Amino acid sequence: MSQLNRLIEISRFYGDNPDFVIAGGGNTSYKDSETLWIKASGIPLAGIGEDGFVSLSRKGLAQIEDGSFSDDPVLREEEVKEQMKKAIIAPKGLRPSVETSLHNLIDYSYVIHTHPTLINALMCANDVEKEVKARFGEKAILVEYTDPGYILFKKVQERIASFKTEHGQVPRIIFLQNHGVFVGGNTLEEIKALYVEIDLKIREGKDLGLPSVETSPYNTQVTESIASYFASRSMLALSVDAELISHFTASSSRLQLISKPFSPDIIVYCKSNYLFLEPNVTAVDIRGLVEEFESKHGYYPKVIVQEGGGLTVVEESEKSLLTVKEVFLDLMKISYLSEQFGGPHFMTPGQISFIDNWEVEHYRRKVAKGKVQ
Incomplete structure (x- = not known):
């Protein structure tokens, strides 16, 4: 060979x-x-x-x-x-x-x-x-x-x-x-x-088991509103739940543990900011919250998580949608397991900004989406 x-x-x-x-x-x-x-x-x-x-x-x-x-x-x-x-x-x-x-x-x-x-x-x-x-x-x-x-x-x-x-x-x-x-x-x-x-x-010496990451569809009026809104923009939305997702959506303090990226790859596929919805958010609030997010960050939220709810990912194609889901689930796994080693250590704002604006990572995004010939 x-x-x-x-x-x-x-x-x-x-x-x-x-x-x-x-x-x-x-x-x-x-x-x-x-x-x-x-x-x-x-x-x-x-x-x-x-x-x-x-x-x-x-x-x-x-x-x-x-x-x-x-x-x-x-x-x-x-x-x-x-x-x-x-x-x-x-x-x-x-x-x-x-x-x-x-x-x-x-x-x-x-x-x-x-x-x-x-x-x-x-x-x-x-x-x-x-x-x-x-x-x-x-x-x-x-x-x-x-x-x-x-x-x-x-x-x-x-x-x-x-x-x-x-x-x-x-x-x-x-x-x-x-x-x-x-x-x-x-x-x-x-x-x-x-x-x-x-x-x-x-x-060695650690309990590194995880809650189940097997996902199932998660449908509420809020997730339906998210899907409808992005469909009007020719984009796809997928909402799921799993034991690991429920662990983090159980409280606002736990959501803080998945609020920032850990590594450059997470930024490449999920971006560096995520839309977190409070428990009392309703379907009619979605358009305003998404537009506010876009105005602040300059891009639509690829990841939307509601306290007490599930995980919603948004992308332009089925392939990219599944990638965002897998990458953000991996972020959740890393955060959960990091508690065995002193708790999560996120990238700093300066480190995030470098990746957000680095031409090399923009190129990788394009390749992943099949936009580079």
Whole structure:
């Protein structure tokens, strides 16, 4: 079996499991001494084939590692993007993952980056630093949240260099706060064994069971009004309930625990603000509340939750609708499980603003919706 086929195999292995990635999240790579193959930006790992990968010159990528770029964040990211474009071997029409340079840094043949629910329950918790140190010791590094792109790359580069100086090798496990994990290995078996080890270490001594996430339709006059309003705008709405949803809608204090995004992927698919309805809201109030939300935030609410009610998601297509539902349910899972590690730790307003306005994430949204040819 060729190395690229092995990369496809491991990509599908994790991509087909929503406990590890949802929609276009995560990325995978294989490299030899000259070339790196990596998942294209926005392409789902689930079902990925050879045409979902981009090959790049490692010599070309090294120019990013050693290069000098503008201090202006917007201009800097554009310069880095153009340099990465120059390193592309094929195909020219796909954009490599923004984390390509990180994959090139990690000195193992295979690098598998995912956003697992269980791992992010720890990465998005208040006690993440203490817990990672206690559970993983010197076997892993934890990088505090840093805006994605070149700045994150440079920070990880520094941390890897320090680890290598101390331990004589590149770390196999790199945790990113409010983001996910990078796992490196020279065989697929090594990768899978490391993921199993991570899972076991996080579960040790913790009760990490969840209320049922099996959803059922949720219909009230309010949800019917939401569906009718958005149908008049040629959009779809889906309202559901589940034990986990009911846990959070039981009170306004619990709704606060799902009120903000934990990671960039949540912003990409669900945006960063959600419409929360008070228990006494009626069907006739919906139009005004949605229009008020749009006036304030500049976009329609993709997620609507009513205290004492269910979860409603809004999107332009059936595929996108289901993605928003799965991603927001994952946010709920992360919040619930994070209580075992000191409680939820949301992204800050500044971190959220960066993702909201980052061209790279706008591109990923377009790919997810099939709007990039």
